[in-house]
Amino acid sequence: MTDSALVTGASRGIGLGIARRLAERGYGLTITARDRTRLDQVAAGLRDAGATDVVVVAADMADPEASHALVAAHEEHFGSLRALILNAGVGTAGSIGEFPMRRFDKTVAVNLTAPFALLQRALPLLRKGAEENPGRGAKVVAVSSITGVYAEANLAVYGATKAALLSLVETLNAEESGSGISATAIAPGYVDTDMSEWTKDRIPADTMLTVNDVVELVDAVLRLSDRAVLSKMVLSRAGASGYGA
Numbered sequence: 001m002t003d004s005a006l007v008t009g010a011s012r013g014i015g016l017g018i019a020r021r022l023a024e025r026g027y028g029l030t031i032t033a034r035d036r037t038r039l040d041q042v043a044a045g046l047r048d049a050g051a052t053d054v055v056v057v058a059a060d061m062a063d064p065e066a067s068h069a070l071v072a073a074h075e076e077h078f079g080s081l082r083a084l085i086l087n088a089g090v091g092t093a094g095s096i097g098e099f100p101m102r103r104f105d106k107t108v109a110v111n112l113t114a115p116f117a118l119l120q121r122a123l124p125l126l127r128k129g130a131e132e133n134p135g136r137g138a139k140v141v142a143v144s145s146i147t148g149v150y151a152e153a154n155l156a157v158y159g160a161t162k163a164a165l166l167s168l169v170e171t172l173n174a175e176e177s178g179s180g181i182s183a184t185a186i187a188p189g190y191v192d193t194d195m196s197e198w199t200k201d202r203i204p205a206d207t208m209l210t211v212n213d214v215v216e217l218v219d220a221v222l223r224l225s226d227r228a229v230l231s232k233m234v235l236s237r238a239g240a241s242g243y244g245a
C-alpha cells in the first residue's frame, strides 16, 4: 500500500520542501498552488525524486470550490489519504487601524477558510488512510506561525489566522485522535523563502530558519505512531527572543 499525501502551496518554499521529502519517502502526491506551469515542473522533479505518482491541481485557495476539486482529484487517484499538509498561506502586514477589509477577507479565505474546508472534505479519506495504517494512523500538519502563538504589532490579521489554525488542530485531535487521525501545527519564526523577502533588509536571510528545519519536523511527525499526539511545535530563530517572528 502506497502512502499518499496532499500538499497545498507545494510549488515553492516550505511546501515544496515538504513535497520533496515525501517524494523521497515514496509517497504518492497531490500538489497544488495557483501557477500551473510551475507545478508541472515541480511534479517532474518530484517523480525523479521518488514519488510513486504525482497529481497536479492548479487552484486558488481563495476559491470556495478549490477544496472540492482537490479532494476529488486525490480520491480518484489514490483512494485514501495518509497525510494532509495544510501549508499554503499569504502573509500580510498592517496595523489594525489601517488594515483594508478586502485584504482581511482574502487573508482569512486563504489562511483559514480554505484549510478548514479542505480538512472537512478530506476527513473521509483520512479515515480510510487511518484504517489502512494500523499503528501509524493518518496525519494532518498545518503550517501555522510563531505570530499565531505570540502576537506581534502589524501582524494582527495574519497572526489571528495562524492562531486559529492552532485551535483547529487541537479540536481535530479532541474529535479524531482516538480514531487514528492526529494533527500537528508547526509555528515557525521567519523562514528563508519568498514570503519573508519583504523583511530581509531587517532580518538577514542567513539568520532565518531554513525550509529544511520545518521539513525535518514534518518528516518526524509523519513517522509518529497513532498513540502519539503532538498538537503544537514552536520553532524560533537562534539569536531572537523566542517570542517573536
Ligand SMILES: NC(=O)c1ccc[n+]([C@@H]2O[C@H](COP(=O)([O-])OP(=O)(O)OC[C@H]3O[C@@H](n4cnc5c(N)ncnc54)[C@H](OP(=O)(O)O)[C@@H]3O)[C@@H](O)[C@H]2O)c1
Pocket: 008, 009, 010, 011, 012, 013, 014, 015, 032, 033, 034, 035, 038, 059, 060, 061, 062, 087, 088, 089, 090, 091, 110, 143, 144, 145, 146, 187, 188, 189, 190, 191, 192, 193, 194, 195, 196
Ligand atoms: N516564510 C516564513 O517566514 C514563514 C514563517 C512562518 C510560517 N510561514 C507559513 O508557511 C507557509 C508557506 O510559506 P512559504 O514561506 O513557503 O511561502 P512562499 O514561499 O510564498 O510559497 C507559498 C506557496 O503557497 C502558494 N500560494 C500562495 N497563495 C496561494 C493561493 N491564494 N492559492 C493557492 N496557493 C497559494 C504559492 O504558489 P502560487 O503563488 O503559485 O499560488 C506557493 O507554492 C504559509 O502558510 C506561511 O504563512 C512562513
